[in-house]
Amino acid sequence: ELKVEQNPLFLSMQEGKNYTIYCNYSTTSDRLYWYRQDPGKSLESLFVLLSNGAVKQEGRLMASLDTKARLSTLHITAAVHDLSATYFCAVLANNDMRFGAGTRLTVKP
């Protein structure tokens, strides 16, 4: 059974600092997704990663995928308050799509 582990669950950052969110999964994946969710809102798609070594960047967020290690990272560079949200990874594998527990990010001035 596909298992997706995400950490940390909570992350409090100072503005301007860098940090990384980790997403481990248990089986060979077809795709890996990163989403952002603001309170009371729908999921917002950030990245879709397909192949080993894939790296995608959008603004202060960069996602990477290591399929051999079954690990994806979401790196936050020079955090700003607007990045405060909950971030989820999700893995599609063997006709299953499961989500990590989410990382609740708070960026403080």
Added chain:
Amino acid sequence: SAVISQKPSRDICQRGTSLTIQCQVDSQVTMMFWYRQQPGQSLTLIATANQGSEATYESGFVIDKFPISRPNLTFSTLTVSNMSPEDSSIYLCSVVGTGLGLEAFFGQGTRLTVV
């Protein structure tokens, strides 16, 4: 891409009753999933809706409580049966398909409150 119409968007139901949620997609899709998201939590997979056959349920979810239909490649329903306040949650359908590109698409969600 895909456009998903999920209905109803919200409902308040009496305990012991049932609610059927519909998910209509504007194109044929291979994979369709139903999730539950409780307040402050992640999305939990309830089941994979299989076209023409019984849904594949995750541990902790059973067909008698959450019957699912998928009569064709564009439509599915999830019923929440014999509801209790613990079933209060947001329910979401999601689709993934080779013809849709790499993205997964989500319905708008059904916010269910059981009183």
